[in-house]
Amino acid sequence: xxxxxxxxxxxxxxxxENATMNCSYKTSINNLQWYRQNSGRGLVHLILIRSNERxxxxxxxxxxxxxxxKSSSLLITASRAADTASYFCATGTDKLIxxxxxxxxxxx
Amino acid sequence: xxxxxxxxxNKVTEKGKDVELRCDPISGHTAxxxxxxxxxxxxxxxxYFQGNSAPDKSGLPSDRFSAERTGESVSTLTIQRxxxxxxxxxxxxxSFGTGGNTGELFFGEGSRLTVL
Numbered sequence: 001x002x003x004x005x006x007x008x009x010x011x012x013x014x015x016x017e018n019a020t021m022n023c024s025y026k027t028s029i030n031n032l033q034w035y036r037q038n039s040g041r042g043l044v045h046l047i048l049i050r051s052n053e054r055x056x057x058x059x060x061x062x063x064x065x066x067x068x069x070k071s072s073s074l075l076i077t078a079s080r081a082a083d084t085a086s087y088f089c090a091t092g093t094d095k096l097i098x099x100x101x102x103x104x105x106x107x108x
Numbered sequence: 109x110x111x112x113x114x115x116x117x118n119k120v121t122e123k124g125k126d127v128e129l130r131c132d133p134i135s136g137h138t139a140x141x142x143x144x145x146x147x148x149x150x151x152x153x154x155x156y157f158q159g160n161s162a163p164d165k166s167g168l169p170s171d172r173f174s175a176e177r178t179g180e181s182v183s184t185l186t187i188q189r190x191x192x193x194x195x196x197x198x199x200x201x202x203s204f205g206t207g208g209n210t211g212e213l214f215f216g217e218g219s220r221l222t223v224l
Contacts, residue, residue, distance in 0.1 A: 041217055
């Protein structure tokens, strides 16, 4: 079974808008990671947040982590058409288990 | 090479045939992972290697699936007597793999398997 579940399953926005994706997980974690997958391609690592961190930034990405609620969010600010992709959260210790993903469509 | 390499990139086979999928991880990465992704779905964990050992094979769907890794490098995922439900993209990833604290995974582009 999946460790994480993303919400929403799909999201459509206009360029320039912000996109927020949420991830819930089930067990205790050491860290949580977010990945991006362009259609038909492999996954690319975006950002890793440790269990003792609450927020982390990388360029237009902002990730938050709430271990008490077992949830994380990924915010993409000032979205671009090139941000169109699927986004996955992933957690695990010896093996990384991925969530179900959010399909983001950014319209020019 | 600079990244994780998988071959073949595409494989079409007939039901009942065996297939082998290969993964060349990034040099020096001790951990190697196999995932399956059906069309429009998330990633399904299959197996991971730490060195040449596979501590967790829990994700392998059936005994038709097996994997090995040699020389702490190349890994092969073998599917015997393929079925149509095996059709999917098989993704390989590698990492430095510090036990108990999985770090960033580097993915290959996947092997797309179609079973007719």
